[in-house]
Amino acid sequence: MEREFIRDILEKVSQGKMRVEEALERLKDLPFEDLGFVKLDHHRYLRRGFPEVIFCQGKTVSQIVSIVERMWKKNNLIMATRADEKVYQAIKKVIPEANYYPEARIVAIGEGKKIVNEKKFILVITAGTGDIPVAEEARITAQLMGNKVEVLYDVGVAGIHRLVSNMKLVKEANVLVVVAGMEGALPGIVGGLIAKPVIAVPTSVGYGANLRGFSALMGMLNSCSPGIAVVNIDNGFGAGYLASLINQMNLLEK
Numbered sequence: 001m002e003r004e005f006i007r008d009i010l011e012k013v014s015q016g017k018m019r020v021e022e023a024l025e026r027l028k029d030l031p032f033e034d035l036g037f038v039k040l041d042h043h044r045y046l047r048r049g050f051p052e053v054i055f056c057q058g059k060t061v062s063q064i065v066s067i068v069e070r071m072w073k074k075n076n077l078i079m080a081t082r083a084d085e086k087v088y089q090a091i092k093k094v095i096p097e098a099n100y101y102p103e104a105r106i107v108a109i110g111e112g113k114k115i116v117n118e119k120k121f122i123l124v125i126t127a128g129t130g131d132i133p134v135a136e137e138a139r140i141t142a143q144l145m146g147n148k149v150e151v152l153y154d155v156g157v158a159g160i161h162r163l164v165s166n167m168k169l170v171k172e173a174n175v176l177v178v179v180a181g182m183e184g185a186l187p188g189i190v191g192g193l194i195a196k197p198v199i200a201v202p203t204s205v206g207y208g209a210n211l212r213g214f215s216a217l218m219g220m221l222n223s224c225s226p227g228i229a230v231v232n233i234d235n236g237f238g239a240g241y242l243a244s245l246i247n248q249m250n251l252l253e254k
Contacts, residue, residue: 002075005025008070023144036121050113050145051071054067054081055082056081061091064087077110077144078107078110079108079110079144080106080107083139085102087107091109095226101136104133112143115146115148117247118148120174121149121150121173121174122148122176123178124138125151125153125179126152126155127156127179128155128156129153130181130203140240141239141241145244145248146198155190157179157185157186163190175197175247176196177243178190179239180203181216183216184215188219189225197229198225199229199231201228203238212233213233
């Protein structure tokens with residue numbers, strides 16, 4: 001990744017294996033590279049511990065492929081979200097190592113980060129089966145960022161006994177991502193049962209009055225259970241990223 005890329009250059013200069021002028025040439029695109037339609041943040045890994053993630057929605061396939069090709073030159077992990085099959089096939093033509101997670105709509109190239117702590121895990125919960133695509137976006141994001149992730153799907157309030165029967169797993173989790181559509185009640189219930197941080201994710205799944213997720217969003221924001229953070233509608237990526245930061249606090253390499 002970018003840290004190793006810079007370290008390698010510095011070591012070669014210090015050992016006399018690379019001229020200063022050559023090092024300057026290799027570093028000229030830092031901290032960002034301007035491709036005209038995008039400015040690639042090559043310092044993101046140094047600042048955040050994870051490279052810049054490509055949000056594919058709204059970009060053309062050719063733009064996405066250009067971004068991926070340039071980033072792959074300086075990273076050993078690439079992650080692209082909201083990618084469809086067409087985008088994946090285009091990326092795979094230029095980088096055969098690319099992998100696709102269709103339910104999560106994520107393209108990943110290279111190996112994810114090593115798990116920081118096997119004993120601490122993130123639990124991703126959904127209220128219904130229709131919420132799974134958003135949950136999978138959270139799960140794959142957290143896994144690529146170096147976390148152990150467990151899942152508990154379809155345990156919503158219409159059959160709350162399904163959640164209750166899995167309370168051992170719920171209580172053992174270090175941080176929970178709870179994904180729900182409809183009225184968005186599940187995160188509040190989970191938050192009231194445990195002393196762990198809960199990240200609530202409203203989804204656009206629901207009937208007309210759900211207002212494409214707005215009802216679930218407002219329900220989660222108004223939950224009386226303390227310790228709940230709410231991300232935007234269908235934002236599984238944001239939830240997985242935040243869950244990773246919480247799960248790895250005080251454990252990340254300096």
